[in-house]
Each structure stands twice: as C-alpha cells, then as structure tokens.
Amino acid sequence: MDTVRKVAVYPCGGVGFVLSSIARYAAYQVTEDMLPGQTEIVDALRLISGMPDEVALVEENPTVIIDGCGYQCGSNLFRLLGLKPAARVLIPPIAKLPPTFVCDCKKQETKLAPGMQRRVPSESGKNLATEIATQVKNIALVILNMDYPYQKQKLSQDENVICDYIENIPQAVDYVPISEGIDRPGSMPGLAGME
Amino acid sequence: MVERVCIFPCGGIKFTESTVARIAAYIVNEDLLPRKTMILCVPAFLRGVEEDLVMVEDYPTIVIDCHEESCGTNLLYLAGVTPAARVFIPDIAAETGLSYGNARRELESEANDLARAVADAAVLAATAMLESPEYIFPKQKVKTQACLAQGKIPVNPFHYERVAGGIYKPKDMPDFFAKESVS
Numbered sequence: 001m002d003t004v005r006k007v008a009v010y011p012c013g014g015v016g017f018v019l020s021s022i023a024r025y026a027a028y029q030v031t032e033d034m035l036p037g038q039t040e041i042v043d044a045l046r047l048i049s050g051m052p053d054e055v056a057l058v059e060e061n062p063t064v065i066i067d068g069c070g071y072q073c074g075s076n077l078f079r080l081l082g083l084k085p086a087a088r089v090l091i092p093p094i095a096k097l098p099p100t101f102v103c104d105c106k107k108q109e110t111k112l113a114p115g116m117q118r119r120v121p122s123e124s125g126k127n128l129a130t131e132i133a134t135q136v137k138n139i140a141l142v143i144l145n146m147d148y149p150y151q152k153q154k155l156s157q158d159e160n161v162i163c164d165y166i167e168n169i170p171q172a173v174d175y176v177p178i179s180e181g182i183d184r185p186g187s188m189p190g191l192a193g194m195e
Numbered sequence: 196m197v198e199r200v201c202i203f204p205c206g207g208i209k210f211t212e213s214t215v216a217r218i219a220a221y222i223v224n225e226d227l228l229p230r231k232t233m234i235l236c237v238p239a240f241l242r243g244v245e246e247d248l249v250m251v252e253d254y255p256t257i258v259i260d261c262h263e264e265s266c267g268t269n270l271l272y273l274a275g276v277t278p279a280a281r282v283f284i285p286d287i288a289a290e291t292g293l294s295y296g297n298a299r300r301e302l303e304s305e306a307n308d309l310a311r312a313v314a315d316a317a318v319l320a321a322t323a324m325l326e327s328p329e330y331i332f333p334k335q336k337v338k339t340q341a342c343l344a345q346g347k348i349p350v351n352p353f354h355y356e357r358v359a360g361g362i363y364k365p366k367d368m369p370d371f372f373a374k375e376s377v378s
Contacts, residue, residue, distance in 0.1 A: 013206060015217055016236040024208060028300040043209035044238060045266035048273065050346025054209075073238030080241065081344060119221050120301050157345045162274065163337050165243035 004150050007035075007140040008063040010042035010085070012074035018114045018121070019068035019091050022129045025121050026066055029133035030140070039140055044077055055155055062086035062143050062150045064136050072169040079166075079173055082156030084185045086148070087139045088173075091132055093181035099127065101134040135182065139191060146192040197332050200228070200321040201256040203235040203278070205267035211295040212261035212284055215306055219259060219282075219313035227318045231325055237270055248337055255279030255324050255332045255371075257317050272352040275338025277365050280320040280358075287312050287361040316361045323371040330371050 011027035014020025031039045042063060046054040058081075065074040065088040078085055091114075099110045112131055115122030121129055142148065166172050175183035178195045204220035207213030224232045233250050240247040250256070251271075258267040258278045263285065271278055288295065291312050296303035302310060324330050353365035358372055 011208065013208065013238045014236045015204060015206065015220065016234055016239065020236070025300060027208070032300070041208055043207050043213075043266075045206040045213075045270060046209060046264065048237075048241075048343050049264065049266045049269040049348065050344040051264065052346065055344055055346075071239060071242055071244060073236075073242045073244075076242045077238055118225075119218055155344055157342055159340050159342050161339055162241050162341050162343070163243045163248055163339050165245070 001149050001151055004062060004143055004148050005038070006061045007039050007086070007143050008042050008057050008061045009039050009066070009136060009140070010044070010058075010063050010074055010078075011066040012068045013044035013077070014068050014073060015118075017069055018116060018118050018125065021118045021121055022091060022114050022125055022132065023066040023068040023074075025126065025129035026132035026136065029129060030136045034133060034137045035140055038144055047081070050157075058083055059153050059155055062148065064089065064139050066132060066136060067091065075169050075173050075175075076166065079169070080160055080162060083153055084173075084188050086143055086150070086188055087178065087182060087184045087191060088175065089132060089135050089139070090181045090183070091128070094131060094135060095128055097180060099131045101130050139182070139194070142191045142194055148191075149189050196326065196328050196330055197255055197324050198231075199254050200232050200279075200324055201235050201250040201254045202232050202317060202321070203251075203256050203258045203267055203271070205259060205261045206237040206270070207261060207266055208299075210262060211297060211299050211302075211306065214299050214302055215284055215295055215310045215313060216259040216261040216267075218302055218307065218310040219317060222311060222314035223317050223321070227314060228321055232321060240274070251276050252335050252337060257282060257320055259284065259313060259317060268353065269348045272348055273341045273343065276335050277353055277368055279324060279332060279364070279368055280371065281355055281363040281365075282313060282316045282320065283361055283363060284309075284313055287316055290360050313361070316359075319359065320362050320371060327371060327373070331369060333369070
C-alpha cells in the first residue's frame with residue numbers, strides 16, 4: 001500500500017436538481033480553494049467513456065462521493081463500475097444540521113437551504129455547498145494525513161446492467177454510517193478520528 | 196413534429212467547456228423553450244430513474260458535446276440511443292470567436308455569451324423538431340446491458356453530418372431542417 005497523496009472528489013454529476021448544482025459547487029470549492037493539488041474532481045462522463053487519466057484517478061486514489069439527493073446516483077455509478085468510495089457525503093441530512101464552517105455566533109444567521117437556482121447557487125445554496133465542501137475537506141485531510149491504508153482498485157469493464165432501478169443503494173453499496181450524512185462501505189478502512 | 200425535446204449537456208465537470216454546455220442547457224430549458232424541453236441527467240439515467248429513461252426513448256435528444264472527447268455522444272452510444280442532433284461547442288466557439296474563459300464554477304462574461312450562442316443553436320434544432328409537420332421521431336429503446344469505461348468507442352459512432360453552424364445530425368436519423376432553411 002502506498003501513501004495517499006491525492007483524494008478524488010466525485011460530485012454526483014446530476015444536472016436536473018438544484019442539489020446536484022450544490023454538489024458540483026462544493027466539489028469545485030474543495031478542489032480549487034480548500035485542498036488544491038491534494039484533491040481532484042472526478043468527471044463521470046469522462047470516466048464512463050473510459051478516458052485513461054480519469055480511470056487512473058479513481059483506481060489509484062481514494063474517492064469521496066458527494067451524493068446530491070436521495071437517488072444517490074453517484075454511489076450507484078461507483079457500484080456499476082465495481083469501485084468502492086472511501087466515504088460518501090449525502091447532502092439532505094447535512095442541510096438539516098447547523099453549519100460547522102462558521103463560528104458559533106454566526107450559526108443562527110447562516111442558512112443552508114439549497115435554494116432554487118441551478119446555474120449558480122443562491123447565497124444559502126452557496127452556504128450549503130461550503131458546508132458540504134468543509135465536510136469533504138475534513139474527510140480528505142484524514143485520508144491524507146492519518147496513514148489511511150488505501151488498496152488500489154480495479155474498475156470493472158465487464159458487461160453490466162445499466163438503467164435498472166435499485167431500491168436500496170446504501171444496502172447495495174454496504175454503507176455503514178460514520179456520522180449524520182456521512183457513510184463509508186463496510187469493507188473500506190475506517191476514518192481515524194471521525195468514527 | 197414532437198411535443199418535447201430532450202436536451203443533453205455532455206454532463207462533464209472537469210473542463211470549463213462542460214460548464215458552458217450545462218449553462219446552455221439551462222438557458223434553453225428555463226428561458227428559451229420552457230415546458231417544451233427537458234434536461235437529461237446522466238447519473239439518474241444510469242440509475243434507472245424512469246423520467247430520464249422516458250426522455251431519451253420517447254423524445255428526440257439533442258446532445259451538446261463540449262469537446263473533441265465527445266463524452267455525451269459516447270454515453271448515448273453505450274446506451275444504444277441515437278441522438279436526433281448534436282450541437283458541437285468547439286464549432287460555435289470558432290465561428291463566434293467567443294472564449295471559454297478559465298472559471299468552471301461561475302462562467303466569465305464572454306463564456307456566458309458563448310453558452311447563449313450554444314443555446315441558440317440547440318433552440319434552432321429543437322424548434323425545427325417541435326414545429327415541422329414532416330418531422331417524425333422514431334421512438335427508441337435503451338440497451339440495458341453495457342460495458343462502461345472500456346474506452347472502445349468508435350470515432351464518430353453515429354456518422355454525424357453537419358446540417359448548420361455547430362449543428363450535426365446522425366446519418367440515420369430523420370432530417371429536421373427543411374433543406375432550404377439553413378446555410
């Protein structure tokens with residue numbers, strides 16, 4: 001096992017719901033502002049097309065998935081590709097919690113509602129994105145700095161059933177809860193200090 | 196003539212070009228052709244969300260490819276769905292001289308103008324499908340067995356033919372422009 005030098009961040013890749021815009025915005029915040037060089041965004045469409053650099057990104061580095069909504073499409077794509085994320089952040093439960101990225105004196109006035117704007121999130125949507133980005137950053141820092149034992153994975157290119165609705169994604173991916181809105185597959189290493 | 200058209204922005208996130216594709220799709224869907232267009236969400240499609248399956252099976256799809264990698268086209272090929280048309284952003288960028296800029300998160304002004312030009316091209320094709328009495332869309336069926344991420348997709352799998360600036364049509368799909376209406 002090699003030392004982890006980079007964490008892949010995969011926002012669900014949706015485009016229809018506002019929550020997918022929040023996931024995408026959060027991923028840009030982590031990879032461009034919070035941990036540039038130590039994190040890289042995963043492009044689902046390049047991955048599905050089999051672009052070698054995108055495939056290598058998810059095989060060689062642990063991935064944190066940001067699922068925007070209850071469909072959990074990001075987790076589903078990893079399931080289809082036979083990959084396991086290091087962790088998954090699900091936005092709706094976190095949207096109901098107080099923000100952690102501001103001081104206590106600001107918590108009451110900081111709204112985390114996703115809002116209605118898909119193109120660029122509203123102010124409260126950006127707050128929610130920042131909260132999600134902060135959670136992802138915290139997970140990435142544990143992976144990068146706490147001797148996380150990542151075993152490289154091999155993506156499955158076998159024929160698979162696509163476009164088939166799976167009722168229970170957490171069960172299909174074998175997620176175990178770490179905290180509200182944050183899970184990891186039971187077979188993946190624990191996140192030291194977070195669980 | 197069809198009741199609605201599916202707009203499929205490539206779905207990428209890595210390149211600024213993919214943000215242009217996505218914003219163009221929102222401009223079409225929210226501003227220019229509301230209620231006559233739907234946006235395809237690829238992860239939901241692969242997840243089996245019914246509305247996203249119906250979108251591509253029962254209605255013509257206009258794919259917006261942002262880059263030579265043609266990931267939007269590739270995804271449709273893997274799923275056995277032929278688009279009704281393709282809008283190719285590099286062509287429109289070259290024709291208009293507008294740049295993508297460097298901001299993926301929130302497009303710069305000129306890139307927003309490019310997104311608007313891309314949206315206009317999509318609207319041109321969509322309006323022809325929506326209004327032409329001669330246009331008949333052949334319903335399709337998604338192929339539910341596929342090998343993802345293999346990278347073995349032929350170049351130009353749908354044998355696109357250019358029908359107008361930045362707009363292409365697969366060789367085997369019906370014409371949507373009257374022959375004399377475009378340059």
